[in-house]
Amino acid sequence: MNKPKINNKFHKNQLLMEDPQLAKFIPESKILTKKNLIDLLNKYKNVVIKPTRGSLGKGIIMVTEIGMEEYELLILNKKKHINGQNTLYIYLKNQENDFIPNIVQYYIPLAKVFGRPIDLRYIIQRKDRDWTITGKYAKVAKEGYAVTNFEHGSSILTVEEALKNSTIKNLNMNKLLVKLESITLSISKCLTRYFTNHMIWGCDLGIDEKGEIWIIEVNAAPQTKGFLELESLMPMYKTIESFKINKKKFR
Structure with missing residues (x-):
């Protein structure tokens, strides 16, 4: 990592991951690529997509695998169904700001x-x-x-x-x-x-x-x-x- 930026969520996650006392509390997170998306969906079935920078919940998308290459997305309170890994990845990339890459992260099953x-x-x-x-x-x-x-x-x-x-x-x-x-x-x-x-x-x-x-x-x-x-x-x-x-x- 180059010099970490204070407003970059992924940078701060990486810094916290380097602390042995805190690493276990960080949900697995990666920069959004097709491989990272599919790897985490295969592993967890539920992931969250969010911008590396931003606030107020803007750009957050929940993705759940509900069948063979069948996915349900929750964007605020609106649901969307997508079939196919390629179609899913293209849709998510199209929601991404050109200058702000997205993170794909394990979706915590909150209490x-x-x-x-x-x-x-x-x-x-x-x-x-x-x-x-x-x-x-x-x-x-x-x-x-x-x-x-x-x-x-x-x-x-x-x-x-x-x-x-x-x-x-x-x-x-x-x-x-x-x-x-x-x-x-x-x-x-x-x-x-x-x-x-x-x-x-x-x-x-x-x-x-x-x-x-x-x-x-x-x-x-x-x-x-x-x-x-x-x-x-x-x-x-x-x-x-x-x-x-x-x-x-x-x-």
């Missing part, structure tokens, strides 16, 4: 709340050298959607409420919360080695029904509007904003 997938947003910041988790909440996908982006109608819950009402089996709430915080801190420490002056990360973490944690992606300029949805999250929002205002120049 659900009210029958809808959830993931978690953790905000971690620093004013000088020390990192602090300043906020967290859960995103519950809108009915019929697989993406959990707030901009596409996801509901916001506290992390604790989402986990309590989720389909995670044999849930140990305290143990899971400690592990989520530990992973978030490890992410910030890992990426600081490459982006030495950066002051904030938004970590999107998924949990499957077995209780396994996955790092979905890490955002360098995370949206924080979700904290305004619940009164109980307002103190976190104020803390996040205070960190932004009072940050010192890192030396």
